[in-house]
Amino acid sequence: MNKSCNTCENFEGVFKSYWLDSTPETDYPILNKDITVDITVIGAGIVGVTTSLLLKKEGFKVALIDADKICQGTSGHTTAKITSQHHLIYDKLITEMGIEKAQKYADANEFAINFIENIVNEYSIDCDFHRLPAYIYTEDENFVSSIKKESEAALSLGLKAKFLDSIPISLPVKAALCFENQAQFHPRKYLLDLANKIPGDGSHIFENTKIVDIDSDNSCVCTTDNEKKISSSKIIVASHFPCYDALGLYFARLSPKKSYVLAVETKENFPKGVFINAEEPGRSLRCQNYNGSKIVLVGGEGHKTAHGENTLTHYKNLKSFAEKTFNIDNILYYWSTQDYMTVDGVPYIGHLTSSTKNIYVATGFGEWGMTNGTAAAILLKDLITNKENSWKDLYNPSRPMTSSSIKNLFTLNIDVAKELVKGKLQGAPNTLDLNNDEGKVVTIDGRKYGAYKDNTGNIHLVDNTCTHLGCELKWNDAEKSWDCPCHGSRFSYEGDIIEGPAINKLNHYKENPNRIDPNIL
Numbered sequence: 440m441n442k443s444c445n446t447c448e449n450f451e452g453v454f455k456s457y458w459l460d461s462t463p464e465t466d467y468p469i470l471n472k473d474i475t476v477d478i479t480v481i482g483a484g485i486v487g488v489t490t491s492l493l494l495k496k497e498g499f500k501v502a503l504i505d506a507d508k509i510c511q512g513t514s515g516h517t518t519a520k521i522t523s524q525h526h527l528i529y530d531k532l533i534t535e536m537g538i539e540k541a542q543k544y545a546d547a548n549e550f551a552i553n554f555i556e557n558i559v560n561e562y563s564i565d566c567d568f569h570r571l572p573a574y575i576y577t578e579d580e581n582f583v584s585s586i587k588k589e590s591e592a593a594l595s596l597g598l599k600a601k602f603l604d605s606i607p608i609s610l611p612v613k614a615a616l617c618f619e620n621q622a623q624f625h626p627r628k629y630l631l632d633l634a635n636k637i638p639g640d641g642s643h644i645f646e647n648t649k650i651v652d653i654d655s656d657n658s659c660v661c662t663t664d665n666e667k668k669i670s671s672s673k674i675i676v677a678s679h680f681p682c683y684d685a686l687g688l689y690f691a692r693l694s695p696k697k698s699y700v701l702a703v704e705t706k707e708n709f710p711k712g713v714f715i716n717a718e719e720p721g722r723s724l725r726c727q728n729y730n731g732s733k734i735v736l737v738g739g740e741g742h743k744t745a746h747g748e749n750t751l752t753h754y755k756n757l758k759s760f761a762e763k764t765f766n767i768d769n770i771l772y773y774w775s776t777q778d779y780m781t782v783d784g785v786p787y788i789g790h791l792t793s794s795t796k797n798i799y800v801a802t803g804f805g806e807w808g809m810t811n812g813t814a815a816a817i818l819l820k821d822l823i824t825n826k827e828n829s830w831k832d833l834y835n836p837s838r839p840m841t842s843s844s845i846k847n848l849f850t851l852n853i854d855v856a857k858e859l860v861k862g863k864l865q866g867a868p869n870t871l872d873l874n875n876d877e878g879k880v881v882t883i884d885g886r887k888y889g890a891y892k893d894n895t896g897n898i899h900l901v902d903n904t905c906t907h908l909g910c911e912l913k914w915n916d917a918e919k920s921w922d923c924p925c926h927g928s929r930f931s932y933e934g935d936i937i938e939g940p941a942i943n944k945l946n947h948y949k950e951n952p953n954r955i956d957p958n959i960l
Contacts, residue, residue: 450754450917452770456516457702457727457734460772462627465508465634470645470667476500478823479661479671481650482678483509485808486801488630489816490675491637491644497824500641502669503634504661506649510630512679513808516776518700518723518738520713521555521622522573523548525807527585527717528784529592535783535841536833538595543833544785545596551813552622559629562636566628567728574606576615577717585717586614593618607710608724610764623713623725626809651942653683659797675819676791676800680779680927680939687792687836690908690940690957693779693803694851695744695927699753701737702727702772705765709735722760734771737761741806743854744777745924750917775918777927777938778806782851783844787836788815789822799823800836855910855925871898878914878921878932887911888948889921891932900948901934907941909955921945 453460478494480487483505491503503509523545532541559568577586586602593600599619606615638644652662653674661669676682681689698721709726716722716739723738737760740753754773761767781787781803791798799822801815814830821828832838840848867880867887878891880903889903889912901921903912910925920937921930929938934945943954 450751450770450773451758452701452773454774454918455772456700456774457729457736457772458515458517458519458625458627459511461625462631465510465631465646467509467638467644467646469665470504470648470663470669471665473668473670474502474643475670476502476641476643477671478502478673478675479504479659479669480675480677481661481682482512482676483634483644483646484512484514484677484679485626485630485812486677486815486819487675488633488637489813490677490801490819491642492633493816493820494823495637495640495642497820499823501637502642502671503637503644504648504650504663504669505644505646506678508646509634509644510627513776513778514626514630514812516700516774517626517808518725518736519624519626519809520573520723520725521552521624521809522618522713522807523552523598523810524573524575524593524616524618524621525805526575526715527589529596529598530585530588531784533592533595535843536785540833541592542596543830545593545598547814547818547830547833548807548810549598550817551810552620554813554817555624555629555809556622558633559624562632564629564632566625566632568622568624568629570620570622572712573618573621574603574615574712574714575717576606576610576612576714578611578613579718580613582717583614586616590616606714607712608714608764617712621713623727625727650682653798655685655795655798672797673823674798676798676802677815678939679802681791681800681802682939682942683791683798684957685792685795685798687800689787689800689802690926691852692782692787692848693926694782696741696778696780696806697744697775698738698741698778698806699757699775700773701754701757701761701770702729702734703737703761703765703770704729704732704768705735706768707765709733720756724764729771735761735765735767743924744927744929745913745915745922750775750915754917777929778808779803779927780805781844782847783841786811786815786834788818788834789831789836791836793837873898878916878919880911880914883948886952889914889932889945891919893932899932901930901932901945902947902950902953903945904953904955905941906943906945906953906955907939908957
């Protein structure tokens with residue numbers, strides 16, 4: 440997750456998610472003794488929290504575990520659009536998977552929108568939930584035919600879609616597609632309210648409790664980093680990137696993607712709706728209540744993790760777009776997020792592998808986790824309670840691959856191999872000549888280290904090899920982190936894990952080389 444910092448001194452605003460800054464920090468306990476429950480849920484984002492509550496309502500005793508604070512990862516850094524309009528997915532799904540599975544995808548995400556609204560109403564949650572239209576638009580003549588095809592695909596699936604030649608924002612739009620009756624909300628207000636209802640009657644939430652081992656041979660036993668054990672009959676791995684693999688080879692089937700958000704004040708009235716463009720670079724727009732007025736969330740600039748240019752450039756590009764599009768007063772917040780993309784664009788939800796009948800997974804939501812994550816919770820609850828669910832085959836992590844997904848898998852892993860080799864062959868200076876607040880890779884005593892000189896002149900040296908599969912890390916200047924270009928692990932400049940799949944932190948200068956553990960068994 441991204442934490443507030445004051446290191447990005449050459450950019451405006453507070454480097455922190457508005458969702459985090461506008462809600463109280465949670466204070467659930469660390470697990471300090473062995474416990475037994477019915478179901479262990481690992482990861483407390485939208486999937487983990489929603490699933491835990493649904494299972495508790497079914498009568499199960501649940502332990503919801505997070506290695507950090509709950510709802511502070513991707514669910515706390517999203518743009519929080521609640522929509523079944525997921526870029527240009529329906530034409531693609533019909534072409535590659537067939538109309539039946541495309542219909543199930545549409546149904547699942549439309550169901551999720553209604554489910555969230557029903558939960559908000561049932562519990563009277565004050566989370567800024569609003570129904571509104573969602574638009575995808577293009578300023579590029581080359582994308583007009585794609586928008587038309589998506590419109591036809593959406594209508595064939597019964598979605599309330601409308602092809603347009605303009606949108607209610609002053610942009611030179613060539614074509615657009617509007618989905619009616621979509622939604623948005625404040626994700627932390629929603630999820631923290633749900634989380635409050637989980638503890639009690641034998642159910643628990645534990646924060647700052649990292650799962651380091653899962654024994655699934657005889658029973659489902661999770662061991663934490665302080666050597667406490669959680670015994671249960673079933674485990675759900677909802678840790679964004681799966682913290683347990685069991686030869687599911689998720690690292691080879693998921694690609695990490697970074698994107699960026701600005702929260703800006705503007706004198707202009709923002710129209711009713713959420714907006715995203717079809718072409719690159721990506722642009723996303725929505726408004727949000729803020730201290731009695733409104734702010735606009737400007738998102739986009741997506742790229743594969745550790746493959747973008749200087750990270751600060753992405754924020755500057757969004758600022759330039761915002762200034763051209765709106766009369767902005769100032770930038771209040773800025774932050775980034777990381778999503779995982781599957782090779783066919785559909786999340787993996789279900790049994791971790793075909794042979795792990797008591798371990799379930801939910802991952803790979805792309806940039807559409809609010810609806811897909813909610814659909815995941817519903818599907819997981821149905822699988823565990825043996826209730827029939829028509830979405831099961833669509834989301835099955837062991838589903839057959841399409842020809843397109845096979846190609847994407849090959850391309851993804853060729854890129855990983857290139858990064859692995861390039862990182863090993865690339866030289867690095869053998870000097871610590873750094874400016875304050877600068878980071879770079881250096882060579883000391885024949886070994887590569889990540890070096891960062893903080894604002895007080897102290898130098899922080901960490902072994903620069905990713906502890907997941909051994910790729911060389913790259914410096915993220917805006918967020919002062921070491922990022923892996925292969926599978927998206929991220930580490931602080933002191934070596935602590937910010938984002939998996941890595942499970943071991945980076946060692947420091949004069950310590951042993953990093954322990955590489957792909958964690959696939």
